[in-house]
Amino acid sequence: MSSPSRRLQTKPVITCLKTFLISYSLIFWFTGVILLAVGVWGKVNLEKYLSLVVDENTNAPYVLIGTGATIVIFGLFGCFATCRGSPWMLKLYAMFLTLVFLAELVAGISGFIFRHEIKDKLRGGFKAALTKYNDTDGTSEVVNLIQRNLQCCGVDNYTDWESTDYFKENGIPMSCCKTTYCSPEVMKNISKAATEVYDKACFTKVSNVMESNLGTVAGISFGIAFFQLIGIFLACCLSRYITNNQYEMV
Numbered sequence: 001m002s003s004p005s006r007r008l009q010t011k012p013v014i015t016c017l018k019t020f021l022i023s024y025s026l027i028f029w030f031t032g033v034i035l036l037a038v039g040v041w042g043k044v045n046l047e048k049y050l051s052l053v054v055d056e057n058t059n060a061p062y063v064l065i066g067t068g069a070t071i072v073i074f075g076l077f078g079c080f081a082t083c084r085g086s087p088w089m090l091k092l093y094a095m096f097l098t099l100v101f102l103a104e105l106v107a108g109i110s111g112f113i114f115r116h117e118i119k120d121k122l123r124g125g126f127k128a129a130l131t132k133y134n135d136t137d138g139t140s141e142v143v144n145l146i147q148r149n150l151q152c153c154g155v156d157n158y159t160d161w162e163s164t165d166y167f168k169e170n171g172i173p174m175s176c177c178k179t180t181y182c183s184p185e186v187m188k189n190i191s192k193a194a195t196e197v198y199d200k201a202c203f204t205k206v207s208n209v210m211e212s213n214l215g216t217v218a219g220i221s222f223g224i225a226f227f228q229l230i231g232i233f234l235a236c237c238l239s240r241y242i243t244n245n246q247y248e249m250v
Helices: 004-050 060-084 087-113 115-131 138-150 158-163 165-170 202-245
Strands: none
Touching: 004 060, 004 202, 060 087, 060 202, 087 202, 115 138, 115 158, 115 202, 138 202, 158 165
């Protein structure tokens, strides 16, 4: 047993560690809430955009929802373990933070390494979307939004539409039109449409957006990952102090 004087000396240290760890756990919990909200929002609003990259419904929103819910639960667990002053709970919390750190680190590195494969999937998905385009379904709506908002037309250029079934009946979609209105007769003529539609490639536009934001996304991802190290350090230190000094909250 530690002496009363030593326990009095270590109490402020443990109290300080608890304050920092509770603050960290609350921030960690809040990031879980954000991931959960993003996952729900992505499921409702962005799933149709992701259909350009994969042929079937993606599980990405569910992964975000599951990850967010898990972080919320363990964030609360971290607060409880800290207030309770239980060494085994703190070690379990530190173990979970370690798993989160490793998972985020692997995900960030994988995303950077396989960015070219992601771009290839995007190109293939966009080409498939042009082939199936009918101006009525969700995928066609995504194509229209990309062409209209990025002021581009086709995967590589507007002539990509010439080989589609939609072009044979309707011509190039109006979302490629530079102005508010283009004549259907002009849009059905690939030569005349050259001056009426956007001449930039949508794949190039999307790739440029991805590349320009890659550094920012990577920095944020690795920053969040290494943020877990703070929690691991605090949880381990607090657990060690409590164990070594046989300290218990009254």
